[in-house]
Amino acid sequence: MAELSRLPGIGARSAQRLAFHLLRQPSERSLALAAALTGLAERIHPCPRCFSFAEDELCPICADQRRDPSLLCVVEEPSAILPIERTSEYRGYYHVLGGALSPIDGVDPDDLRIAELLARVEAEGVAEVVIATNPTMTGEATALYLADALRGKVRITRLASGLPVGADLEHADELTLGRALLGRRELA
Amino acid sequence: MGPSGASWRVSALELRDVRSWHRASLVLGPGVTVLTGHNGAGKTSLVEAVVLAAVGASPRSGQMGDLVRHGERALHVRATLAVPGRGETVRDLGYQPRVGRRLAEDGVPVASLAAWRRPGSVLVFVPEELRAVKGPPAARRRGLDRVLEAVVPGFTEAVATYGAALAQRNALLRRAKTGDGAAVADAAPWEAQMAAAGAAVTRGRRQGIAMMAAPFARWLADLGGASGGAVRLEASPSRLDGVGDDGWQDAFRAYLADRRGRDAAAGMTLAGPHRDDLWIGWDDFDARRLGSQGEQRTAALALLLAHRDLLRERAARPILLLDDVFSELDPGRRHALVEAVTDGGQTIITTADTGFEPQREVPGAVVVRVPDDVDAAA
Numbered sequence: 384m385a386e387l388s389r390l391p392g393i394g395a396r397s398a399q400r401l402a403f404h405l406l407r408q409p410s411e412r413s414l415a416l417a418a419a420l421t422g423l424a425e426r427i428h429p430c431p432r433c434f435s436f437a438e439d440e441l442c443p444i445c446a447d448q449r450r451d452p453s454l455l456c457v458v459e460e461p462s463a464i465l466p467i468e469r470t471s472e473y474r475g476y477y478h479v480l481g482g483a484l485s486p487i488d489g490v491d492p493d494d495l496r497i498a499e500l501l502a503r504v505e506a507e508g509v510a511e512v513v514i515a516t517n518p519t520m521t522g523e524a525t526a527l528y529l530a531d532a533l534r535g536k537v538r539i540t541r542l543a544s545g546l547p548v549g550a551d552l553e554h555a556d557e558l559t560l561g562r563a564l565l566g567r568r569e570l571a
Numbered sequence: 572m573g574p575s576g577a578s579w580r581v582s583a584l585e586l587r588d589v590r591s592w593h594r595a596s597l598v599l600g601p602g603v604t605v606l607t608g609h610n611g612a613g614k615t616s617l618v619e620a621v622v623l624a625a626v627g628a629s630p631r632s633g634q635m636g637d638l639v640r641h642g643e644r645a646l647h648v649r650a651t652l653a654v655p656g657r658g659e660t661v662r663d664l665g666y667q668p669r670v671g672r673r674l675a676e677d678g679v680p681v682a683s684l685a686a687w688r689r690p691g692s693v694l695v696f697v698p699e700e701l702r703a704v705k706g707p708p709a710a711r712r713r714g715l716d717r718v719l720e721a722v723v724p725g726f727t728e729a730v731a732t733y734g735a736a737l738a739q740r741n742a743l744l745r746r747a748k749t750g751d752g753a754a755v756a757d758a759a760p761w762e763a764q765m766a767a768a769g770a771a772v773t774r775g776r777r778q779g780i781a782m783m784a785a786p787f788a789r790w791l792a793d794l795g796g797a798s799g800g801a802v803r804l805e806a807s808p809s810r811l812d813g814v815g816d817d818g819w820q821d822a823f824r825a826y827l828a829d830r831r832g833r834d835a836a837a838g839m840t841l842a843g844p845h846r847d848d849l850w851i852g853w854d855d856f857d858a859r860r861l862g863s864q865g866e867q868r869t870a871a872l873a874l875l876l877a878h879r880d881l882l883r884e885r886a887a888r889p890i891l892l893l894d895d896v897f898s899e900l901d902p903g904r905r906h907a908l909v910e911a912v913t914d915g916g917q918t919i920i921t922t923a924d925t926g927f928e929p930q931r932e933v934p935g936a937v938v939v940r941v942p943d944d945v946d947a948a949a
Contacts, residue, residue, distance in 0.1 A: 484760065486743035491753045520735050524760035531759065557725050 432503070434479040434496055435461040444468075444477060451475045453510035457500060457529060459483050459517055467515065475513070478503060483521035484528055490521075492528065500529070504537055511538040518544055577655030578888035578916045579692040581621055587647040588640035589623075590616040594948040600937045603913055605929035606921045608941035614921040615697070617941065618892045621919065622695055624650030624662050625890070626688045627672065630695040636668040645670075654689065655887035662687075691721020691886050696875050697894040703874060704867045705859055708848035715849055718878045719779045722885045729771035736764040737845055740827075744835040755831045765843065766824035772844045773806060774816045779881065780804045780849070786880040790873035790911065795904045796866065797853040800873065807846035868899060876911055888916040898924040909933050 388398035405413050429435070430442035439446065444464070454475025458464060461479050480495040504512065514529055516522035530539050544562040546555055555563075585596040591613045606614045615631070619638065622630050629638055639646045645667035653659050665673035674680065674687040681687040702710040720727045740761040746753040784802055791800035806812060814822045823843070827834075834840050851870055852858040858870045875891075882889050891912055897905055897920070909932060912918040920936075922929065929938050939945065 484757075486739050486746055486753060486757075486761075489746070489751075491746075492757060520732065520739070520764060523764060524736075524739065527760035527763050528757070558728055561725060 433477045434481060434499070435464055435477060452507055454513065455500075455503065455507070455509045455511070456513040456515050458515050459522065459525070463515060463517075473513075475511075476507075480516070480525065483516055483519070483525040485521045485524075495525070497529070497532065501532060504533065509537055511540060514539065514541045518542075578653075578883075579625075579655060579689075579890050580653040580917045581624070581650050581890055582653065582659070583651040584617065584620055584624070585649040586616070586620045588643040589620050589638055589646045589648060590640060592616055592947065593640065595942075596946045597939070599917070599919065601917055602915070603918045603920065603933055603936040605933060605936045605938045606919065606941050607929065607938060608923065608943075610923050612923075612941045613945075614923070614941045615894050617945070618695070618697070618894050618919060618921060620648045621650065621890065621892060622693050623648045623664050625652065625692040626690065627664060627674065627684050628688075630697050630892075631699050635666050635672070639666065639668065644668075652689070652692070654692075685727070690717065690727065691882050692889055693892060694718075694875055694878055694882070694889045695892045695894070696872065696896055697892075700875075701864075701867055701871055704851055704862065704871045708846065711849040711851070711859075712847055714874070714878075715776060715779060718881060719775050721882055721887075721889075722779060723775040725771060726775045729768045729775065733765055733768035733772055733844060736761045736768060737840055737843065740765060740834075741839045744831070744840070745838045748835050748838060755835050758831055759828065762824055762827040765827065765840075766820045769823055769844045770816070770820035773819055773847075776804055776806070776844070776847060777816070782881055782885075783874075783877040786877040787873050790876040791853065791870060793911065794869050794872055794907050795901075796869040796873060797856070799854045800870075801850070801852060801854075802874070802877075803850040805848040805850050807844065807848075808842035865899070868896070869904070872896065872908060883914075883916075888914070891916065891918040893918065893920045895921055895923065897922045897927050905932060 384395075384398045384402045387393055387401050388395050390398075393401070405416070426438050427436050430437035430445055432441055432445045435442045435444070437445075444450065451474045454473070455478055456467065456473060456475055457478045457480060458467070459480055459482055464477050464479075467473050467477075478496070478500050480497065480500070482490055482495055484490055484492065484495065503509065512529070512533055514526045516525045516529075526541055530541075533539050543566050544559065545566065546552070546559060546563050552560065580601055581599055582601075583596070583598050586592050587594050591611070595613070595617070597617060606617060608614050619629050619631060622628070623638075629635065632638065645665060647663070647665045649661065649663050651659055651661050660677050663673070663675040663678075672684060674682075674684065676687065703714040704711075716726070716730060740758050743753050743758050743761065744755065747755045747757075780802055787802050788798075788800040792798050808823075808826060811819060811822050811826065827840070827843070830841070850857065850859070851874065852862070856862075858866055862870060879889060879891060893908075893912070896908070900908065905927070912920075913933070913935070920929075920933070929936050
């Protein structure tokens, strides 16, 4: 229970419920979970190229030769890759920074994989870097820092901020709507 | 009245374990209510409870724990508040030391204070409010910003963003000073965000003060103060005073880049909207530093009425809460203040003064004797 309650989003009560559930279910299922957890700890390692998670030498995306090597998308954490992949709109490779700049938390450029990013841009013939850090203050600062570091070397783009699809303007918050107005596009 | 002629209004108030009250409930009329009673009867706590239910913080104490009745674990306030354009809502605030606030609207829990509080719904004058004139610059900035939050779209977010980016820049400069892996040049991304948010803050404050200046001068004179009353923004850095709103962002960004060395040596950002101040006085007389207690009180009341005018015109007429102001004013000023606050909106006045006769001096006022007329349980 103590181990379970260390997981994010799991409080003492949820941990207790999970523990009782594990005790009640057939033991082979618990063993399968244990084996998966052991595999996680033993086999999963950071991909040496993009720093996402890999089971083999490279992660499945870096190992995929059919992707477009001229596009490189920069994200803060590996967890950001999945939602981008689900869009099916992006066919390039990724680069995981391992966080965002935040001097308050002691995170400086040296603590992120920025040198590795610059080296990849040089070595892999990247034409466009898509900066997909979070639209938070630290994510924006990281984006601005990267834009400075990459300026003149490559095309730099940033994910647009805008309105959720299928929502009414009337329910949009001012900040999002304001950004969407600033980032408006020519229609005709 | 404002664009919609709308006003904020509190129609019912219930409190549990707030200061000296164990349980109390009160129904409030739409116009002027005068709460009378001897010192310590709990009048101010009722005013405080209205403010808690509207914006979630006390006008008198930054420590919420001070408000919990002695010997009790938690306080609770419930108010029925008419929100302009939305109708009546029932708002709940509970507070327990070390646990924090529990907030709800119409029975639905609200997780964040920022989402729950209603900026611009109340304007309060408590004796502590003299800080808005003679206190530190931060007190004057807060007084102004509270009003602008309700008047300038996006102002709250701009102030928060500016503050967060400022904290990051300061942390970076301090770490650079101690040689802790950070370089002062890395301040650029934070400066860009400070400049963008700071420009919105500065624009809002400039506009707000421009709209308040004339009402302030008029109310100051009407309340028997000096003529020639003025409020001005003493913006920081003053070097950018001549820069218009459009050029301010770039100018401030360049200024910050230029000041990195000096700011790093100081370990903090020495100038910027976080150091803005409000000049309050008349002609070239600085009432903040030189005004007598009486002059400062008159200036604070004129400022409050100017805020009321601005809110009424640009947002909605706030609930006015005047705690114990009348005892300090002579009959002429009292009369002027009563005239000013009987504008059709809701005003709640407390007074302990036996020489003050609300029935005669405040026409149409509902007088509530505290604690006799308050529905209370021991």
